[in-house]
Structure formats: structure tokens, C-alpha cells
Amino acid sequence: MTQEIDLSKLPPAEPYDKARDEAQRARLMKVWQTPTGWRRISAVNNSSVGKWYLLTSFAFFTFAGFLALLIRAQLAVPNNDLLSQGLYNQLFTLHGTAMMFLFAVPIFEAVAILILPEILGARDLPFPRLSAFGYWCFLIGGIFVCGSVFFGVAPDGGWFMYAPLSSDPDYSGLGADIWLLGLSFIEVSSIAAAVELIVGVLKSRPPGMRLNLIPLYCWYVLVVAGMILFAFPPLIAGDLLLEMERAFDWAFFDPDRGGDPLLWQHLFWIFGHPEVYIIFLPSIALIATILPTFAGRPMVGHSWIVLSAVGVAFLSFGLWVHHMFTTGLPEISLSFFSAASEAVSVPTGIQIFCFIATMLVSKVRRSVPMLFAGGALAIFVFGGLTGVMVALVPFDWQAHDSYFVVAHLHYTLIGGMLFPLFAGVHYWYPFVTQKKMSDKLGRWSFWLMFGGFNLTFLPMHWTGVMGMPRRVWTYDVTDGWAVLNMVSTVGAFIFAAGFVVLAVNVLWPRGKAPLVERNLWNAGTMEWSAEVPDKPWGVRSIPYIHTRYPLWEQKGLLGEMDRGEWFLPDAEEGKRELIITDILDARPLYVQRVGGPSYLTIGAAFCLGAVFILATFHLWTLTLLFGAGFAGFTLWWLWTGTAEIPEKSEKEAGRGLVLPTYAQGNSSPGWWAVFITMTGDMTAFMGLVFSYFFYWTALPDFLPGAAKLPGFGWLLLGLALLLAGWATGLLARERLARGGPAQAMALLLVGVPLGAAGVGAWCWAAWRAGLDATETSFDATVWVLILWLGLHLLLDAVMRLYVAARIWRGRCTPRYRADCVNLTLFTHFLALTAVVIFALLALFPMLMGVA
Amino acid sequence: MARSRDRKTVPPGDAPRVIDQGSVWILVAAPSIWAAHFLLSYWVAAIWCAKLGRGTSLAEPRWIIAGLGGLCIAAIIGLAVLAIRRYGGVFVIFEEITESSERARDRFVGHLALLLCVLSAVAILFTVIPGMVLGEC
Numbered sequence: 005m006t007q008e009i010d011l012s013k014l015p016p017a018e019p020y021d022k023a024r025d026e027a028q029r030a031r032l033m034k035v036w037q038t039p040t041g042w043r044r045i046s047a048v049n050n051s052s053v054g055k056w057y058l059l060t061s062f063a064f065f066t067f068a069g070f071l072a073l074l075i076r077a078q079l080a081v082p083n084n085d086l087l088s089q090g091l092y093n094q095l096f097t098l099h100g101t102a103m104m105f106l107f108a109v110p111i112f113e114a115v116a117i118l119i120l121p122e123i124l125g126a127r128d129l130p131f132p133r134l135s136a137f138g139y140w141c142f143l144i145g146g147i148f149v150c151g152s153v154f155f156g157v158a159p160d161g162g163w164f165m166y167a168p169l170s171s172d173p174d175y176s177g178l179g180a181d182i183w184l185l186g187l188s189f190i191e192v193s194s195i196a197a198a199v200e201l202i203v204g205v206l207k208s209r210p211p212g213m214r215l216n217l218i219p220l221y222c223w224y225v226l227v228v229a230g231m232i233l234f235a236f237p238p239l240i241a242g243d244l245l246l247e248m249e250r251a252f253d254w255a256f257f258d259p260d261r262g263g264d265p266l267l268w269q270h271l272f273w274i275f276g277h278p279e280v281y282i283i284f285l286p287s288i289a290l291i292a293t294i295l296p297t298f299a300g301r302p303m304v305g306h307s308w309i310v311l312s313a314v315g316v317a318f319l320s321f322g323l324w325v326h327h328m329f330t331t332g333l334p335e336i337s338l339s340f341f342s343a344a345s346e347a348v349s350v351p352t353g354i355q356i357f358c359f360i361a362t363m364l365v366s367k368v369r370r371s372v373p374m375l376f377a378g379g380a381l382a383i384f385v386f387g388g389l390t391g392v393m394v395a396l397v398p399f400d401w402q403a404h405d406s407y408f409v410v411a412h413l414h415y416t417l418i419g420g421m422l423f424p425l426f427a428g429v430h431y432w433y434p435f436v437t438q439k440k441m442s443d444k445l446g447r448w449s450f451w452l453m454f455g456g457f458n459l460t461f462l463p464m465h466w467t468g469v470m471g472m473p474r475r476v477w478t479y480d481v482t483d484g485w486a487v488l489n490m491v492s493t494v495g496a497f498i499f500a501a502g503f504v505v506l507a508v509n510v511l512w513p514r515g516k517a518p519l520v521e522r523n524l525w526n527a528g529t530m531e532w533s534a535e536v537p538d539k540p541w542g543v544r545s546i547p548y549i550h551t552r553y554p555l556w557e558q559k560g561l562l563g564e565m566d567r568g569e570w571f572l573p574d575a576e577e578g579k580r581e582l583i584i585t586d587i588l589d590a591r592p593l594y595v596q597r598v599g600g601p602s603y604l605t606i607g608a609a610f611c612l613g614a615v616f617i618l619a620t621f622h623l624w625t626l627t628l629l630f631g632a633g634f635a636g637f638t639l640w641w642l643w644t645g646t647a648e649i650p651e652k653s654e655k656e657a658g659r660g661l662v663l664p665t666y667a668q669g670n671s672s673p674g675w676w677a678v679f680i681t682m683t684g685d686m687t688a689f690m691g692l693v694f695s696y697f698f699y700w701t702a703l704p705d706f707l708p709g710a711a712k713l714p715g716f717g718w719l720l721l722g723l724a725l726l727l728a729g730w731a732t733g734l735l736a737r738e739r740l741a742r743g744g745p746a747q748a749m750a751l752l753l754v755g756v757p758l759g760a761a762g763v764g765a766w767c768w769a770a771w772r773a774g775l776d777a778t779e780t781s782f783d784a785t786v787w788v789l790i791l792w793l794g795l796h797l798l799l800d801a802v803m804r805l806y807v808a809a810r811i812w813r814g815r816c817t818p819r820y821r822a823d824c825v826n827l828t829l830f831t832h833f834l835a836l837t838a839v840v841i842f843a844l845l846a847l848f849p850m851l852m853g854v855a
Numbered sequence: 856m857a858r859s860r861d862r863k864t865v866p867p868g869d870a871p872r873v874i875d876q877g878s879v880w881i882l883v884a885a886p887s888i889w890a891a892h893f894l895l896s897y898w899v900a901a902i903w904c905a906k907l908g909r910g911t912s913l914a915e916p917r918w919i920i921a922g923l924g925g926l927c928i929a930a931i932i933g934l935a936v937l938a939i940r941r942y943g944g945v946f947v948i949f950e951e952i953t954e955s956s957e958r959a960r961d962r963f964v965g966h967l968a969l970l971l972c973v974l975s976a977v978a979i980l981f982t983v984i985p986g987m988v989l990g991e992c
Contacts, residue, residue, distance in 0.1 A: 012955070212955060214955060214957075214959070214960040214963075215879070215960050215963060215964060216952050216953065216954075216959055216960050216962075216963030216964075217953065217955065304949065305948065305949065305950065306950060307950040307952070307963065307966055307967050307970065308948075308950070308970065310967055311967060311970040311971060311974065314882065314883075314886065314967075314971060315886065315971065315974045315975075317886075318886035318887075318889060318890060318975075319886075319889075319978060321890065322889075322890070322893045333901075334900065334901065334904040334905075334909070334992045335989055335992070336900045336904065336913060336916075336985060336986070336989045336992060337897060337900055337901050337904070339984075339985030339988070339989060340893065340896060340897050340900070340982055340985055341897075342985070343981040343982055343984055343985055344893065344978070344981065344982065346981065347977065347978045347981040350974065350977065350978075351974060550955035551953065551955070552953055587879065588879065588960060589957060589960060701901060701902050701905045701906075702905060
């Protein structure tokens with residue numbers, strides 16, 4: 005047994021004192037207040053950022069839905085020429101792209117940013133400014149991608165952008181670049197949110213909330229954020245390769261030069277299939293949170309739901325080839341993926357059965373959220389069953405790229421994602437606005453959408469089986485699809501009408517409507533502990549949690565929290581403070597200070613957005629300038645807002661608990677953020693490693709003769725220099741800890757030229773061997789690996805200079821050295837990258853007997 | 856017990872405990888074994904078929920896949936034993952491990968690890984089936 009603070013035996017709270025309570029509330033209010041007027045955009049509170057995120061995602065949803073109506077209008081009658089073929093291609097591409105990247109994934113982040121801290125009884129997430137930065141990235145990138153359609157240059161290669169259509173600029177114009185760069189930019193915000201949410205669930209839980217007490221919603225958030233970390237980076241690697249081919253003619257996907265278009269499909273679907281579950285699980289999480297409230301009892305099979313979330317997360321990574329059943333891969337390969345596709349229905353089914361069991365053993369209260377949840381389950385189960393059908397290779401060969409697949413994917417996504425989300429909108433609307441939505445309009449919107457949805461998509465199963473290919477611009481009356489298509493179009497407009505009713509219900513001004521009562525649904529989870537009217541601080545005091553449904557099972561908790569009897573009831577130092585706890589048992593570890601409102605995050609996001617947008621138009625000088633601007637804003641933000649040395653080393657956190665005010669190494673959230681980010685970075689790198697081995701497997705003469713290989717000696721020298729650079733980082737950390745800041749600074753600085761020399765030696769080796777990235781896929785792969793390392797070394801150099809400057813200015817000291825510890829963690833990953841690249845370039849060819 | 860100012864507060868360390876009691880790695884161990892088996896099976900078959908061409912017999916890969924499957928399931932059984940013995944994991948449908956204590960947290964982790972072991976083993980069997988059924992590339 006580990007050392008334990010027994011939170012249940014803390015001394016009793018001091019007697020209530022009205023004057024003290026009011027003074028504490030005033031101080032908390034001052035610290036947590038959201039700026040007003042136009043300054044509001046500098047807000048970083050999860051309640052503000054979450055709301056913006058949510059509304060922006062829904063704006064993109066509305067836009068993409070409008071595109072869908074145009075698509076349906078075009079398909080309503082045979083031989084229609086309402087839209088030109090070129091515009092039609094742009095519309096369906098943008099519809100899929102916007103729904104997936106600008107709605108389905110961001111809405112998960114939006115909801116999580118909005119409700120996760122409150123479910124955790126926390127004041128905010130551990131990196132509020134990172135959330136704000138992610139939001140601004142998302143907004144800028146989304147407008148850029150969507151706006152392209154108004155200039156007639158929207159991407160038009162389908163939402164999965166298959167090469168060679170997308171890799172040859174002659175076939176696909178600017179649209180493909182907008183897709184690649186715009187979405188890469190948005191992926192930055194997804195990964196930022198993933199880091200935030202993982203650290204949030206692991207480290208920002210309320211004291212006492214052990215692993216066995218975590219609410220189901222938090223399990224799902226943890227699992228999904230982890231999936232983002234492993235699913236998105238391969239696409240970033242793919243984007244890099246595809247953009248290098250488009251912009252600089254590097255040979256990755258061109259078969260004439262030893263490339264292979266199938267590589268793109270692999271990299272895309274290694275991302276794309278888990279993404280389906282990244283979308284689905286968070287929405288199912290909403291049902292898992294709503295259902296116990298209306299059932300009035302804890303979820304049946306709590307741990308089985310955790311099992312299914314974790315199980316689905318893993319198995320969903322073994323499904324990607326089921327999108328590639330018709331590409332001519334060996335049958336044995338297809339069969340593995342078919343088997344995994346069937347296996348994933350086991351955990352998916354388990355959670356549905358848990359929901360049904362919970363409803364069976366209790367008397368469920370009727371309500372609009374439950375109406376949507378029930379509709380969701382009905383639609384999703386139908387889509388899941390057609391999923392089991394298309395997971396079978398022979399059936400898929402018949403249905404592939406037909407409207408049957410369109411019907412299947414909309415049944416899973418709308419049933420698995422959209423309807424639960426609407427249930428959540430009705431359920432949490434009073435939490436966000438303290439007003440209640442109209443039940444009557446809610447029921448209208450449900451039945452319109454439920455009916456309209458089925459009318460639209462059910463006939464598509466038949467149009468598909470009758471042979472209508474997806475993405476087809478128009479058809480002839482002799483094809484026999486006319487009636488079914490007209491039915492689908494009518495259904496789509498009914499569905500849209502339902503959404504309009506919902507939007508009116510949400511946006512209806514309710515200024516004079518009465519406030520709702522506190523915890524109006526009588527829920528058990530912590531977000532309903534919020535006072536009415538709402539306060540910007542989240543919770544008055546951070547409570548000790550020792551049950552799964554605290555509002556049901558911890559009597560008197562609300563009163564204790566309101567009277568400030570729990571932790572951090574005050575903000576004496578005028579700082580925004582959170583409690584960081586440990587992963588297993590949520591023992592309080594330290595008091596974290598987080599940044600308040602800031603424009604720096606907006607500046608950083610704006611400059612980074614400009615980098616991606618300008619790169620689309622190949623305006624390299626401006627791109628570099630804005631890149632420097634991004635670096636400047638980010639460094640300014642870090643310098644002034646992170647790892648600040650506290651004015652006192654520990655503070656009273658309430659109830660006699662004294663906690664440190666600074667942490668470093670793996671007890672600090674910053675360390676975990678670096679660790680998690682770099683895990684994602686390694687996944688992207690693994691995408692490049694996968695490409696190398698993919699070429700080697702698929703192409704008989706991928707590895708060139710010995711004369712065309714980079715020289716072993718130079719590669720070895722480069723590796724030695726790079727590892728020496730890594731060692732300087734380690735030594736610097738040790739020297740600093742032992743009280744030698746000057747030596748630490750010198751060591752950090754020496755590492756910069758060492759790294760540059762190391763990557764220089766590798767460039768020289770590749771150049772001497774005459775490797776030309778535009779000639780063969782091997783040459784291009786070698787250069788992209790060196791480029792990858794070079795970019796990371798650039799980042800390493802900036803960070804070394806930053807930490808050295810922090811030490812010099814006394815902001816990073818032997819006692820408070822989080823920056824230096826985090827830098828060392830980064831260099832571990834860098835060293836691992838270098839070793840793997842060395843193995844690929846020097847050792848593997850030797851092993852294969854080429855060198 | 857409460858901490859006071861005179862007794863220097865050092866909150867307990869948070870070093871990740873890798874294989875010892877209190878580790879959470881046991882939760883991801885079994886599904887990771889599934890992932891390893893899945894990828895190895897896929898790679899062995901893909902490289903075999905790519906290098907030797909269509910119509911090649913799959914006799915050798917078949918035994919590699921089945922053998923690996925056996926090894927992996929054995930490892931998962933080992934994990935399951937660990938989950939039962941060291942964590943006190945139980946296989947029950949109606950789990951009610953809601954007590955607030957380290958022991959309950961351990962039992963919860965053990966119970967969950969046990970469920971994941973079962974799921975992973977079943978998924979590995981799913982992967983082995985194609986290896987048994989298909990005779991050639």
C-alpha cells in the first residue's frame with residue numbers, strides 16, 4: 005500500500021461566517037471573471053471557449069447540411085443540371101470534409117471543454133489557454149476550408165482525397181492544397197484538445213475520485229482523446245507526403261517513379277477508421293451520462309461500459325483495410341480486417357446492452373433528451389447491422405462505393421453521433437444557459453428529424469443495391485432510381501426542417517424566462533452542482549468525492565461546497581488555481597496556477613493560420629515571416645504564463661491540507677502534456693516508418709544498389725553527434741538540479757550546433773549518394789525522414805535557447821526547473837527518432853544484403 | 856490524517872508504477888497483445904504474399920499466425936492470473952466496486968483487466984480464423 009492522505013478524516017470545516025463567505029466569493033469572482041465587451045474574445049474560461057466551440061461547430065454543421073440539401077436537390081430528378089458537375093464534386097467533397105473535420109470531431113472537443121471540468125468538480129481544464137488557442141485555430145482553418153467554395157476552388161476529390169487524383173496538380177487544382185493544409189491546421193487544434201483532455205481526466209480530478217469512481221463520461225473522453233493521439237498523426241504524415249508531392253514533385257504516389265497511390269489509402273484509413281469511433285464514442289458517452297439521470301439509478305454494468313470503450317478503442321485500429329476491400333490486396337489480408345470488423349461489434353454491442361438493461365431495471369422518466377437517446381439507439385443499431393454486412397468481404401465487393409454504403413455510414417453517424425448529441429443539447433442546455441428549452445418544440449424537432457432521416461436514408465439501401473454509385477452527378481430515368489431518389493430528397497428537406505425547429509429552440513432569446521431550479525433533472529453527476537445563476541469559477545470550493553454519483557450519494561455536498569467548506573475556497577493571491585491530483589487515487593498533489601484572459605493565444609493562432617494559408621498559395625517569404633510571428637507569440641505566451649516561480653512554495657488549500665504551489669517532472673501537468681504530445685508526434689513518425697516498409701513490401705526494387713545508399717560512415721557520425729546533443733540535454737538537467745545554472749546553460753547551448761552538425765552529416769550522406777527526392781520513392785523517403793528530423797531539431801534549438809534564457813533570467817532555477825525537465829523529455833523522443841531513422845537508412849539495407 | 860504546517864507536507868510521489876501493484880498498465884496490456892498479434896499476422900501474410908506472389912501456399916504463415924496466437928493467448932492468460940491474484944479481479948456481470956479505498960480501486964482495475972483479457976483473447980481467435988481457412992495468397 006502506498007502512502008495515503010485519508011481525505012475522509014480531515015478536520016471539520018470552520019463554522020460558517022457570512023462575511024468571510026462573501027469576501028471569498030468576491031475575490032473568486034474578481035479572479036475568474038470573464039472580460040466583457042469586445043475584450044471577451046480574450047477569454048480562456050472553459051465555459052466561454054466551450055460555448056464558442058459548440059456554436060462554431062454547429063455553424064459548420066449548418067453549412068455542410070446546406071451543401072447536403074443542394075446535393076439532394078441535384079439528385080431529385082433524372083438528368084438534372086441544377087448544379088454543374090464540377091460544382092457538384094466540390095459540394096460532396098466539402099460536405100463530407102466539413103461534417104467530419106469541422107463538426108463531428110470538434111463538437112466532441114467542444115462538449116468536453118464545456119462540461120468535463122464541471123463533471124470533474126474542477127474550476128477549469130489544466131491548460132485553458134491551450135483550449136483557446138485550439139479554438140482559434142479551428143475557427144480560422146474552418147473558415148478557410150469552407151470559404152473556398154465561394155471562389156470555386158473548394159477541394160473536389162472526395163473527402164478521402166485519393167491519390168493519384170489528388171497528387172497530380174493537373175487533375176486537382178488548388179482545392180487539394182486547401183484540403184491538405186487547411187485540415188492539417190485543424191488537426192493541430194484536435195491534438196491540442198486531446199492533450200488538454202487527457203491531462204484533464206488523469207490529473208485534474210477532484211480529490212478522492214479514484215479510478216473506480218470516475219464517471220463514465222470521463223472514461224470515454226480519456227479513451228477518445230487517446231485515440232485522437234494515435235489516429236490523427238498518421239494522416240498528418242500522409243498530408244506531409246502528399247503536399248510534398250504536389251508542391252515539390254517528390255515521388256511518393258507516382259507509380260512511374262516507384263511510388264504507390266495505395267500508400268495514401270493506408271495512411272488515410274489508419275486515421276479514417278478510428279475516426280469513426282472517435283466520433284461515435286463521445287456521443288455514446290452523452291447517452292451513458294444522460295441515461296442514469298432519467299432512469300434514476302446508476303448505470304448497470306458500469307465496468308462493462310468502460311470495457312467496451314477501451315475495447316472499441318483498440319479494435320477500431322484493426323479495421324482500416326475494410327475501406328480497401330476492392331483494392332486487390334491478398335484475400336488473407338482482407339480476411340484479417342474482416343475478422344476485426346466483426347470482432348469490434350462485440351464491445352459495441354455490450355454497451356448497447358448495458359443501456360437496455362439499465363432501462364429495463366428502472367422506470368425511465370419520459371423527456372426530450374430520452375426521446376433523442378432512444379431514437380439514436382434505434383438508428384444506430386440499424387446502421388450497426390448493415391455494418392456487419394459490409395464487413396464481410398464478398399458482400400462489400402457488391403456494395404462498395406454504392407449508395408448502400410452512403411446509407412450505412414449515415415445510419416451509424418447520425419444514429420451514433422448526431423442524435424445523442426441532440427439529446428445532449430436538450431439535456432445540458434439548462435446547465436449552460438440556466439433556462440429550459442421548449443419541450444413541445446423539442447418533440448416536434450425529434451419527430452421531424454427522425455422521420456425525415458429514415459425517409460432519406462432507408463431508400464438509399466435499395467438505390468445502392470440497384471447499382472447507383474455514390475458521388476454520381478446525375479442518372480438517367482432508365483436506371484430506375486428516380487422514385488427512390490425523389491423520396492430521399494423529400495426526406496432530406498423534412499430532416500432539415502426538424503433541424504431548423506431545433507435551432508430556433510436553441511437560439512430563441514429567453515431573456516425574461518425564469519431561471520431553472522438547481523439540478524433540475526435530479527442528476528447524480530457533478531456538473532449539476534453549479535449554482536443558479538451560474539458563476540464563472542465553476543465550483544465554489546473543490547469537494548472531496550468518494551462516490552460515483554456524488555449528488556445522489558453524498559448527502560449535504562452542495563451545501564458544503566457552497567459554504568466554501570472544501571478545497572481552495574478562496575483566491576487570496578489573486579490567481580486562478582486548480583488542484584492537481586494523482587492518476588490512480590486522485591490524491592491531491594499540488595495547487596496549479598493557470599493563465600487568465602490573453603490575446604497571445606489569438607495572435608499565435610492567427611500567425612499559424614496564416615502560415616498554412618500562405619503555404620497553400622506557395623507564398624514562401626510571407627509564410628516564413630508569419631512562422632516567425634507564430635514562434636514569437638508562442639514564446640511570449642510561454643514566457644509570461646507557464647512554469648512561473650510561485651511567491652511561496654506551499655499554501656493552505658483548506659481543511660488543513662497544505663499543498664505545494666509548484667511541481668516538476670511527472671507530477672506536473674506540463675510534463676504529461678509534453679509526454680502526450682510527443683507520443684502523438686512519434687505516431688506521425690511511425691506513419692513515415694510505415695511508408696518505408698510499405699514501399700519495401702510492395703515494390704520489389706525499392707532499395708537501390710549499394711552505390712545509391714547514403715554512406716554508412718557519415719550516417720554513423722551523424723548519429724553520434726545527435727546522441728551527443730541528447731546527452732548535453734541530460735547533463736544540463738543534472739547540472740541544474742545540482743545547482744550549476746551556468747554549466748546547464750552552456751550544455752544546452754552546445755547541444756544546438758551538435759544537432760545541426762548531426763543532421764548536416766546525414767544530409768551530406770544523402771546528397772553524396774546522389775539521392776534526388778523527385779526521382780524515386782526511396783530517395784524521397786530518405787529525404788523526408790531527414791527533413792522530419794531537421795524540423796524537430798529546429799524546434800529543439802528554439803527550446804534550448806528558450807530554457808537557457810529562462811535560466812539566465814532566473815525564471816528556471818535549480819529548485820524550480822520544470823522547463824528544463826520538460827525539454828529533456830522532448831530530447832528523449834528526439835533521440836529515439838534519430839536511432840530509428842539510422843536503423844532504416846543504415847542498418848536495414850545492410851540486413852537485406854544491399855549495402 | 857490531516858496535514859499541518861509543522862509537519863512538512865510531501866504529497867505522495869506519482870512515479871508510474873510499471874508492473875507492481877497499483878499499476879494501470881495492466882489495463883492496456885491485453886489489448887496491446889491483441890494489437891501486436893494482429894499487426895504481426897497481417898505483416899507476415901502481406902510480406903509473404905507480396906514477395907512470393909499470388910497463388911503461393913500459406914502453409915508456413917498459417918502456423919506462424921496460429922503459433923503466435925497461442926503464445927499471445929498464453930500471455931493473456933498470464934495477465935488474467937495476475938489480475939485475479941494480485942489485484943483481486945473478479946468476473947462478474949453486475950459490478951459494484953464503488954468503495955472509496957485503494958483496495959477497491961485495485962479490485963476495479965483487476966476486474967476491468969480481466970474483462971479486457973477475455974475480449975482480447977476472443978479477438979485474437981477471430982484473427983486466427985482467416986489464417987486457418989485460407990489456403991493460398
